[in-house]
Amino acid sequence: MQIDDAVVAITGASGGMGEATARYLAERGARVVLGARSEDRLRRLVDDITARGGTATQIPVDVRRREDVARLARHAVATFGRLDVFVANAGAMPIGPVDALALDDWETMVDVNVKGVLWSIAAALPIFREQGSGHFIAVASTAARKIVPNMAVYAGTKAAVVAICDGLRQELAGDIRVTTLTPGFTATGFADHIRDGDLRERIAASGSIAMPAETIAEAIAYAIGQPAGVNVGEIVIRPTAQA
């Protein structure tokens, strides 16, 4: 598929990897359809992409709500006539030890990271089927591959994403592509959501090894840019310094 002209919906596009991916793809001619909760940030991003000659539109989306995610996919079709790629990027990372019993944070991570991806599949798949083509991309994490303290619940949600997407890829083998993007430590705003001050500072202090968010955007572009008959099933990408 050519990136040029592709219609790409992205959840969690108001910052971090989602924003970087929106900018990167729009610079290469994709028409991007952006969803997140922060409407102001989305509006500023759309204005900026448009001012640079790109094509973008936005709609408020809370991925915990099925109807919001369905609306994002419908907005792509209503605006541009089709939906070529859906990037389920939105994620919540209020990490901490299980023993802290932060039940609200557990619920948020399950709702955003697992259910949000399921609602994204449910929104994109009927459109892909009708078109006879499409590409579903979900952002997991290396946390799913190497379990470490403080990340158990987050890792569990990302392991679910890996499992769901690989099963989906096998079920859809044919015209529809499925890619799991599995990043390691990346420089975004994610550490801001950690409640435990010591843990937040420790993560922030190790930020010097983090990859720029554009690295993830490039990896997503690589998966999209392959010929229709080639499915990049999973990309695992970490800082060289990450064990």
Ligand SMILES: NC(=O)c1ccc[n+]([C@@H]2O[C@H](COP(=O)([O-])OP(=O)(O)OC[C@H]3O[C@@H](n4cnc5c(N)ncnc54)[C@H](OP(=O)(O)O)[C@@H]3O)[C@@H](O)[C@H]2O)c1
């Ligand atoms: N940074 C890392 O080191 C790292 C490593 C591996 C994987 N990841 C994964 O990469 C993805 C992107 O994260 P990031 O690092 O770019 O973090 P980020 O800078 O915190 O961005 C997270 C994005 O998700 C959106 N989001 C959060 N909750 C949402 C909800 N309920 N509905 C809609 N959007 C929501 C946020 O927008 P609003 O707040 O405006 O809704 C924001 O745009 C996540 O899936 C994360 O788990 C990150």
